[in-house]
Amino acid sequence: MSTIYDVARRAGVSPKTVSRVLNSDGPVGEKTREAVEAAMRELGYVRSNAARMMRAQKSGIIGLITGAISTKNQPSTQQGLPDLYIVQGIQRALESSGMTVMIADTAGRNDRVPHLIDTFLSHRVEGLIYVAEYHQEVNLTQLPDDTPLVLANCFDARGTPAVVPDDRRLQRDLVRRLIAAGHRRIAYLSLRPDMVAGRLRPQGYREALEEAGLPFDPALLQHVDFDQPEIGPQLLWDTIDRMLQLDQPPSVLCCGNDQMAMMVYGILRSMGRKVPDEIGVAGFDNYRAIAETLYPPLTTVDLPYNAIGVRAGERLMQLISGDGRNDHSPVQVAGPVHWRASVTELRPENVISFKTPREEKQ
Amino acid sequence: MSTIYDVARRAGVSPKTVSRVLNSDGPVGEKTREAVEAAMRELGYVRSNAARMMRAQKSGIIGLITGAISTKNQPSTQQGLPDLYIVQGIQRALESSGMTVMIADTAGRNDRVPHLIDTFLSHRVEGLIYVAEYHQEVNLTQLPDDTPLVLANCFDARGTPAVVPDDRRLQRDLVRRLIAAGHRRIAYLSLRPDMVAGRLRPQGYREALEEAGLPFDPALLQHVDFDQPEIGPQLLWDTIDRMLQLDQPPSVLCCGNDQMAMMVYGILRSMGRKVPDEIGVAGFDNYRAIAETLYPPLTTVDLPYNAIGVRAGERLMQLISGDGRNDHSPVQVAGPVHWRASVTELRPENVISFKTPREEKQ
DNA sequence: CCGTTTCATGACACCGATGTCATGACACCG
DNA sequence: CGGTGTCATGACATCGGTGTCATGAAACGG
CATH class of the missing domain: 3.40.50.2300 (Response regulator)
Known part of the structure; x- marks a missing residue:
């Protein structure tokens, strides 16, 4: 691989002049510049980062x-x-x-x-x-x-210095939106509480309920270790089954993440419950490979990675x-809520308030 | 950041000796080595790759x-x-x-x-x-x-020089396995033919049929552009609907990849068809976030990335x-077939031939 | 006890780019 | 016309390791 020395020799100038052309410091005559540039092109010169960073004491x-x-x-x-x-x-x-x-x-x-x-x-x-x-x-x-x-x-x-997702607020925004759509009995299937998300997201859920003046029902908040190799699906099945047996069953299941939601889809359907007509499902992450491909597409909130x-x-x-x-x-x-077909709007009149000005014009 | 010169001075030796300790070339006296190592530790010395690669003309x-x-x-x-x-x-x-x-x-x-x-x-x-x-x-x-x-x-x-997946063989192995499980009417929902996988995988499908002496039915091989934003699910729904209306409908749907299989799950269930009892589904990729979490888990083949x-x-x-x-x-x-619950074994006696010797002992 | 080999170590040059300083050629101004 | 400033360019040192060669001391053999 060629060096500035090679380029300099070929252009008939000193290495320093080549350096000047490269970095546009100091003045270089028009003709000289052209000669140097031609030489660089002919040799396929690429500047060595190693030498550069050594001198400059900056690696980039x-x-x-x-x-x-x-x-x-x-x-x-x-x-x-x-x-x-x-x-x-x-x-x-x-x-x-x-x-x-x-x-x-x-x-x-x-x-x-x-x-x-x-x-x-x-x-x-x-x-x-x-x-x-x-x-x-x-x-x-x-x-x-x-x-x-x-x-x-x-x-x-x-x-x-750190940058983290605002799990609490994201979950709160999603549950707010569910409430705005008319849902009153909202279940929350949480991730394990030893994960940060398993603590902050339920907090957001409860905050949204409180804001709306809805009672918090402990029976509707369950931690499920759904990704355990064998028993995960069983645990999830059992938890959902118990919730649906309640006197006032939930109208929507809020899941700890989109992958859990995917599993919930299968379980609900094996139970003969139709999504979203009989029960809604919401996720968390907006893991698009899942959220957009599931049938029906999944309502979720954008974890803005x-x-x-x-x-x-x-x-x-x-x-x-x-x-x-x-x-x-x-x-x-934080990030936006993605409203898709996995949850029904129980009170259609609410939808209006979510239209953007632009949509109203049409 | 300290250099070998700093280390050398502190240890009371020459830079070259420090270099020798670092690289274990040439001989170094026991005491000297210890002194140098101590100095390096005290200064928190880390060797500069830039200088090194410059000299060695190797960047690593x-x-x-x-x-x-x-x-x-x-x-x-x-x-x-x-x-x-x-x-x-x-x-x-x-x-x-x-x-x-x-x-x-x-x-x-x-x-x-x-x-x-x-x-x-x-x-x-x-x-x-x-x-x-x-x-x-x-x-x-x-x-x-x-x-x-x-x-x-x-x-x-x-x-x-290139390394690519053996799409043809992988698909052939999967379809072979389906045939071994007793399936005779196997549908193939392919990716778009302008993708390499959309050409090679159907080839493998046909090879497996031929090997087994099964007829190739063009009605069972369809290309579906399932990941089109809006119409994708419709196209897929329609294709599946037509296949199921056939005189001899398929007993298993082989999908171009796992994501398509996920969408097929939803569609089949919305049609009221139970997976795997009424119809089997197979994927391609072993995209574990999907294949293992779907309910029931997805039979697929490992695309060995x-x-x-x-x-x-x-x-x-x-x-x-x-x-x-x-x-x-x-x-x-290539890679192995992952046999999971999304496809039934139509002829249980066939299963025996897939047991490993170890399992038979038990 | 002297010549030779081995060992431990250091002096010095070099890798390629660039900062500093110097030099020569002009141009400009009073 | 001499002094000064600008422009274009080059010589040289430097960054931090490492290859080459040299040097001095100790060990060894006869």
């Missing part, structure tokens, strides 16, 4: 640690790959800055994280982002260095450029 | 180009993220070699590929892998350089180490 590299790519071995993981969208968002946010993103995968083993961090440091990354597979608290080994770190989809006790990534990327760029605003509270990100 | 970096991370904007993409498993496989294959994998995302725009390649070349990557979102033919701009390139999940007309990645990584390492075996035929990878 951002390190990204994620389990996204190999999450499937973990037993209790729900759908698996959503945090890929976070990575996508990060890339989008960093694209304009000219940074190169280097992604390392934990391969499902958290004990490899220190090694990955070491590799990144040896590349002299200018910043690090750790992306968790699902909203959780983490505890990374302290970075020995002053390299900035941002946590995405997770947080820690040290107050490291993309936005989380973008925000995390932006936050990191701030830190790198020295904007050390010590915001110890994590950034919370 | 593999470039990976994929649309995996941002595929969702594309209109005609089926499920979206499976090629992430390919990336995982590649990482696994390259892990032991000490290479660092740098992933670049096309952000859904193929016109960015040349730019990404340039970035990689400026990092002096030692090899490149291009990962396609689904099995397809591609046409990358010729690499100006002698950097080795491997295609994963795609191939080109130039005979670039992981293995494709591993093979691609291995192939690239061969090329880098100079093993230029000019294998112009793409490597074809």
Whole structure:
């Protein structure tokens, strides 16, 4: 691979002049510039990042640690790959800055994280982002260095800058919407309470009920460990069965996530209950491969992974450029409700208030 | 960040000696080694890859180009993220070699590929892998350089080393298994024929029929563009309806992929047909988030994305180490059938032949 | 006890790009 | 016409490791 020296020789100038052409510092004569550019083209010259970053003491590299790519071995993981969208968002946010993103995968083993961090440091990354597979608290080994770190989809006790989904608010918005559609008996099938989402989402559910003056019925809030290998479907079946046996059964089942909702579809139909006519189903995530393909399509709320990534990327760029605003509270990100055919509008008159001005004009 | 010079000064030795400790070339006295290691620990020394690769003229970096991370904007993409498993496989294959994998995302725009390649070349990557979102033919701009390139999940007309799924064989194996289970009228709902999978998989289906001496009925092989935004479900509904109206309706619906199978579940149930008692459903991909969670779980065949990645990584390492075996035929990878509850065994006696020796002992 | 080999270590150059400073050629101004 | 400023360009050092070669000391053999 050719170097600036090769280019310089071919163009009959000094290496420094080639450098000037490359970087547009200092002045370069018109003819010289053309000669240099021609030489570069002819040699297929590509500038060496290694030499460059060595001199400049800047790598232009951002390190990204994620389990996204190999999450499937973990037993209790729900759908698996959503945090890929976070990575996508990060890339989008960093694209304009000219940074190169280097992604390392934990391969499902958290004990490899220190090694990955070491590799990144040896590349002299200018910043690090750790992306968790699902909203959780983490505890990374302290970075020995002053390299900035941002946590995405997770947080820690040290107050490291973090960006997380606003589970509470998202669930509240969805349940609000269900209430607005006329539903009064809303069941909530929650994820395990040892997951952050399994705690925050039920909170949002209860908040929406309270706001609307609806009573909270403990019988309608159940935690279900639905993704257990064997017994998961049984647990879910049993929980739904009990709810439907109640004196006042629910008119809609709110599920902890879209994958649970998919399983609920099958169970309800095996029970001979029609969705949405006899009972509605709502999800959480807007995991589109599921939500849009299910039949009928699933009402759910957008867990904005993309936005989380973008925000995390932006936050990191701030830190790198020295904007050390010590915001110890994590950034919370929310997203829109997606209303689809899996829940009926019990009171059609309510629908009107949800039309946009534009639609009303038509 | 400290350098070998800092370490050397602290340990009272020369930089070269520190280098020797790092790389275990040349001999180093016991005491000296300890002093150097202590100094490194105290300073939190991490060796600079930039300087290293500059001297060694080796970057230790593999470039990976994929649309995996941002595929969702594309209109005609089926499920979206499976090629992430390919990336995982590649990482696994390259892990032991000490290479660092740098992933670049096309952000859904193929016109960015040349730019990404340039970035990689400026990092002096030692090899490149291009990962396609689904099995397809591609046409990358010729690499100006002698950097080795491997295609994963795609191939080109130039005979670039490639690793692809063996769609034909996978489908044949699945249909064989259905036939072994006693099914004789097997319908095939294919993906669009302009996709490679939409051509190869039906071929495998027909091969399995021929092998078994079963007649091929054109009415049972239909292409369905099921993931069209609006009309997809309608098209699918209509196709299934027609098939079920036949004099000899099928006993099992073989779907082009798992996502289509998920949609078929909903449609069959809305038609009042029970799965698997009245009609069986089979998928393709073993997209576990769907196949295992659907109710009943889906019989499907493993599209071995992981293995494709591993093979691609291995192939690239061969090329880098100079093993230029000019294998112009793409490597074809297959995987196992996953038999789950969505298809019944019509003739139980057949099941015996599928028991493993171990099971028979019990 | 002297010549030769082995061991432990250091001096120095080099990889490729770029920051600093110097140099020569003009142009401009009083 | 001499002094000064601008422009175009190059020489040289530098970033942090590592390959090459040299050096001095200890060990070994006869």
